[in-house]
Amino acid sequence: NETAKAELGRATWKLMHTMTLRYPENPTQDHRDALESYFYLTSRLYPCGECAAEFQQLLKKFPPQTSSRRAASLWLCSVHNEVNARLKKPAFDCANLDATYDCGC
Amino acid sequence: NETAKAELGRATWKLMHTMTLRYPENPTQDHRDALESYFYLTSRLYPCGECAAEFQQLLKKFPPQTSSRRAASLWLCSVHNEVNARLKKPAFDCANLDATYDCGC
Ligand SMILES: Cc1cc2nc3c(=O)[nH]c(=O)nc-3n(C[C@H](O)[C@H](O)[C@H](O)COP(=O)(O)OP(=O)(O)OC[C@H]3O[C@@H](n4cnc5c(N)ncnc54)[C@H](O)[C@@H]3O)c2cc1C
Ligand SMILES: Cc1cc2nc3c(=O)[nH]c(=O)nc-3n(C[C@H](O)[C@H](O)[C@H](O)COP(=O)(O)OP(=O)(O)OC[C@H]3O[C@@H](n4cnc5c(N)ncnc54)[C@H](O)[C@@H]3O)c2cc1C
Numbered sequence: 323n324e325t326a327k328a329e330l331g332r333a334t335w336k337l338m339h340t341m342t343l344r345y346p347e348n349p350t351q352d353h354r355d356a357l358e359s360y361f362y363l364t365s366r367l368y369p370c371g372e373c374a375a376e377f378q379q380l381l382k383k384f385p386p387q388t389s390s391r392r393a394a395s396l397w398l399c400s401v402h403n404e405v406n407a408r409l410k411k412p413a414f415d416c417a418n419l420d421a422t423y424d425c426g427c
Numbered sequence: 428n429e430t431a432k433a434e435l436g437r438a439t440w441k442l443m444h445t446m447t448l449r450y451p452e453n454p455t456q457d458h459r460d461a462l463e464s465y466f467y468l469t470s471r472l473y474p475c476g477e478c479a480a481e482f483q484q485l486l487k488k489f490p491p492q493t494s495s496r497r498a499a500s501l502w503l504c505s506v507h508n509e510v511n512a513r514l515k516k517p518a519f520d521c522a523n524l525d526a527t528y529d530c531g532c
Contacts, residue, residue: 326530327530330442333441336434341474344474359464363461367450367461367465369445369532372532425431425435425474425475426428426431427431427474
């Protein structure tokens with residue numbers, strides 16, 4: 323079921339990007355650990371097995387960057403672009419992150 | 428921005444429900460710890476502050492149930508119904524979980 327897989331992917335990217343864009347500018351070590359664990363746990367528990375395996379490989383190659391909001395959001399944008407490339411989707415311009423993921427909350 | 432907050436909520440519920448419905452029938456302790464941590468980290472990192480606070484309260488009152496797929500998915504369904512009640516939305520019939528969250532992946 324490709325539609326369900328795509329919808330799940332869209333939902334997950336939306337949550338993760340919005341999360342990095344609300345992440346502190348100057349996180350504590352505790353907050354850094356939380357975000358890092360969040361990505362590793364997501365890659366383990368993600369309901370699409372093929373996608374989970376892909377995400378785990380990407381986390382190995384590109385470990386999460388958590389030193390600041392900017393670092394985390396740009397890191398996730400580049401990881402998403404790796405997935406886009408694999409799926410032959412166009413790359414996203416990471417300069418547009420703020421405009422795209424303003425959750426207003 | 429109520430629309431953005433609602434879209435983020437829908438995306439997050441979709442991911443979390445689909446995750447519980449793909450969770451093992453007979454999880455290892457390690458898997459149980461992973462799912463439990465996942466919910467606590469989500470409640471900490473969730474980008475809508477008011478919603479994060481609400482989720483943290485709910486986790487205190489109703490700690491995550493992780494002993495099986497059935498336990499986890501019904502627990503999350505009931506927590507979501509607590510949020511629905513607070514927002515004056517109708518309760519969801521948890522017997523319909525499987526039909527609603529078949530990610531087919
Ligand atoms: C961790 C993960 C791994 C996945 N692995 C696979 C896989 O192996 N095989 C598979 O078939 N599907 C996989 N998916 C699903 C896939 O990435 C897409 O979500 C799905 O194909 C739907 O694509 P889409 O074109 O709607 O846009 P999506 O890729 O879902 O993106 C949603 C929206 O985000 C924006 N966006 C696009 N690129 C970026 C970026 N780099 N940074 C920020 N915003 C961006 C755009 O506005 C886009 O419309 C995975 C999903 C996740 C979350
Ligand atoms: C953890 C969390 C806390 C939140 N707290 C708040 C808050 O404090 N204030 C606020 O304004 N918004 C909050 N939200 C957002 C809110 O819950 C909704 O997501 C948002 O209002 C959009 O609602 P909706 O009517 O589209 O359906 P949603 O509640 O987003 O549900 C999406 C779909 O899931 C299905 N569904 C409904 N109930 C259940 C259930 N019990 N089990 C399984 N599936 C179900 C239905 O098909 C529904 O259309 C929170 C979201 C999350 C994830």
